[in-house]
Amino acid sequence: MRDIPQRILMGPGPSDVPPRVLAALARPTVGHLDPAFLDLMDGIRAKLQKVFRTANPFTMAMSGTGSAGMETVLANLIEPGDTALICVKGVFGGRMVDVAERCGAVVERLDRPWGQTFDIHEVITAARRVRPAVVGIVHAETSTGAHQPLEGLGD
Incomplete structure (x- = not known):
């Protein structure tokens, strides 16, 4: 992996990852049932509900294409x-x-x-x-x- 040259990716995806995101990825993994993770997902849900102007409790972030x-x-x-x-x-x-x-x-x-x-x-x-x-x-x-x-x- 050390021989892979640094490139600027200009296509529709994948895209360059900002340094602060790379730093966050280097932190310890948090389990999906950890209270800190559940709090994070609750915060994401609240923001998605605001963006989509809904109070639907089934609003959720989805990982995928x-x-x-x-x-x-x-x-x-x-x-x-x-x-x-x-x-x-x-x-x-x-x-x-x-x-x-x-x-x-x-x-x-x-x-x-x-x-x-x-x-x-x-x-x-x-x-x-x-x-x-x-x-x-x-x-x-x-x-x-x-x-x-x-x-x-x-x-």
């Missing part, structure tokens, strides 16, 4: 036969369609050429027309570098 998170969300929100409106503008929007279909959703696609973003009013209009149980849209489509503005979508 972005795709694992997306699959977890869809598997918990979609019932077989539900309609899902999925916005596709790259690899991960397409993956969302696949996961939603595997969960039993009837998928209505809203497509853009890869790398382009959606006008938020177009998404709102489609949601009003389709009346889906779930709307899926990728905020940061790393396959193309497209950053999707979301302001106004949840209003």
Whole structure:
């Protein structure tokens, strides 16, 4: 490992780890049932609840890839036969369609050429027309570098 050169990682992941994170990783491991760990997770839950504006006691941090998170969300929100409106503008929007279909959703696609973003009013209009149980849209489509503005979508 000592022969591995230092590099600046500029891709979608993995990314460079800040020195303070590396220092934290060098500290002793804390068990998942340790009271200090449980307190830490309670603090993380409270912050996630604030970010997502929820009091849901089942709010939790999840360790995994972005795709694992997306699959977890869809598997918990979609019932077989539900309609899902999925916005596709790259690899991960397409993956969302696949996961939603595997969960039993009837998928209505809203497509853009890869790398382009959606006008938020177009998404709102489609949601009003389709009346889906779930709307899926990728905020940061790393396959193309497209950053999707979301302001106004949840209003």
